[in-house]
Amino acid sequence: MNRVVVTGLGAVTAVGHSPEQTFAACLAARSGVRRAPELAFSPGIPLVASANFDAASIVLMRRSAPLDRATAMAVASVRQAVADAGTNLGPGSPRTGIYWGTGMGGAGTLEDAYRAVFRDDDWHLKPTSIVTGMNNAPAAVISLEYGVTGPALTYSIACASSAVAIGEAMRAIRNDVIDCAIVGGSEALLTKGILCAWTALRTLAKEDPEDPARSCKPFSGERSGFVLGEGAAALVLESAARAEHRGAAGYAELAGFGLTSDATHISDPSPGGQARAMRAALEDAAVDVEDVGYISAHGTATPVGDRVETASIKQAFEAHASKIAVSSTKAVHGHVMGATGAIEFMIALLALQSGSLPPTAHLTSADPNLDLDFVPVHARHGVELTAVVSNSFGFGGTNAVLVARQTTPRRQARHG
Amino acid sequence: MNDTAERVCALMAKELQLDPSLLRPEVKLQDLGVDSLSALEFVFALEKEFRITFDRDVDLRGGEVQHVIDVVDVERSRMAHATAG
Numbered sequence: 357m358n359r360v361v362v363t364g365l366g367a368v369t370a371v372g373h374s375p376e377q378t379f380a381a382c383l384a385a386r387s388g389v390r391r392a393p394e395l396a397f398s399p400g401i402p403l404v405a406s407a408n409f410d411a412a413s414i415v416l417m418r419r420s421a422p423l424d425r426a427t428a429m430a431v432a433s434v435r436q437a438v439a440d441a442g443t444n445l446g447p448g449s450p451r452t453g454i455y456w457g458t459g460m461g462g463a464g465t466l467e468d469a470y471r472a473v474f475r476d477d478d479w480h481l482k483p484t485s486i487v488t489g490m491n492n493a494p495a496a497v498i499s500l501e502y503g504v505t506g507p508a509l510t511y512s513i514a515c516a517s518s519a520v521a522i523g524e525a526m527r528a529i530r531n532d533v534i535d536c537a538i539v540g541g542s543e544a545l546l547t548k549g550i551l552c553a554w555t556a557l558r559t560l561a562k563e564d565p566e567d568p569a570r571s572c573k574p575f576s577g578e579r580s581g582f583v584l585g586e587g588a589a590a591l592v593l594e595s596a597a598r599a600e601h602r603g604a605a606g607y608a609e610l611a612g613f614g615l616t617s618d619a620t621h622i623s624d625p626s627p628g629g630q631a632r633a634m635r636a637a638l639e640d641a642a643v644d645v646e647d648v649g650y651i652s653a654h655g656t657a658t659p660v661g662d663r664v665e666t667a668s669i670k671q672a673f674e675a676h677a678s679k680i681a682v683s684s685t686k687a688v689h690g691h692v693m694g695a696t697g698a699i700e701f702m703i704a705l706l707a708l709q710s711g712s713l714p715p716t717a718h719l720t721s722a723d724p725n726l727d728l729d730f731v732p733v734h735a736r737h738g739v740e741l742t743a744v745v746s747n748s749f750g751f752g753g754t755n756a757v758l759v760a761r762q763t764t765p766r767r768q769a770r771h772g
Numbered sequence: 773m774n775d776t777a778e779r780v781c782a783l784m785a786k787e788l789q790l791d792p793s794l795l796r797p798e799v800k801l802q803d804l805g806v807d808s809l810s811a812l813e814f815v816f817a818l819e820k821e822f823r824i825t826f827d828r829d830v831d832l833r834g835g836e837v838q839h840v841i842d843v844v845d846v847e848r849s850r851m852a853h854a855t856a857g
Contacts, residue, residue: 419789419807419810480820482813483813484812484813
């Protein structure tokens, strides 16, 4: 069975246009959350974690259909990751695959089309609306851009989308289906219609009266939900043999993947299903619970979500749970839905590599019922880590857990 | 004076990202590298520009630049007669 290493990273988020900038913001607990008057609808002004990103700035090497914002961010993050990996992927790379996650794909393109039809009675939609807005547009465009001729797959599993994509690519490399993969996720759903729908679900954070940027408060006694974000993260995965052959030092080994379904409720999480996923990932990685020093939590800051995740970590790690640093970075970059698993796994990798743990931002008021080490407010540095875990749990009851482990030699730490 | 040729060529250059000097009347669109999706986008752009509606089977890609100008002219006259009528 092939071991799998991560050799390239790329990101576009609300707090930076690179992995380094994003990680630095997480370490500093510097939130990208803001009020968005341009997206206001009758209930009020929504909060968003939007990326300062001009989709029109992305010009493809090969002509394609116009790019939805989610696809443009995907391309931007992949370009960084491929350059970072320094590997030649094409043209015509049948042993390379693309495994991409997105929850709502071309949400903006579809909303524009619906607005034209239903509000403006304009039935002359662009002929490219379908191919621009389809969920697999990011994977398809990446395939075209790099001439990748192996599988180009799209996973749409709500908030677990990109974590599942990464895990499935790991399995494909392990099983010798491919030996290199461009993986990750992108999401661009900050549209009026989608914000309105999320508001109706009552899972979004209430605005902090003093500072809107502090509205999302994972694991806090004052938590009220998350803020929708947008962005993308991309990783290059390679078989260890391929990376060694070309002399590439990896960030870490992608060592384990656990995937379970709750089969209990469409939206309520289950500690049992989450704990089973964590245990399965550790077993897959052959990592002992004592080797895990950091968990990048799903940590959505909803009252029920954080309570259940705390319980599931205790169930999975038993007595060792209290010794693990656990933090959620969603307060900083927002909940990026289909891309969030890739963004947070990237952050966990940078923590593993650098020994610096991102804190849970805005955690100044503890919830007495949540009693793990949530790394409140301030980053920790100089931490020796052997392995890290990244949790992603999605509506529909999907629980995806990734485990990364140190490799030798270690790649130089990146600085933000 | 009929401005169709000038407007079609300007739109063709813009929408299909083509060098205007290549848009000679006898050149076929497919020989300029216009693919099927681009041709559809161009049909869409022509319909908006001239407020006309082509038959769904219209094939501009296989025709020459002059052919595009001609079919737009035909549609413009048809629409003008329909409006007058």
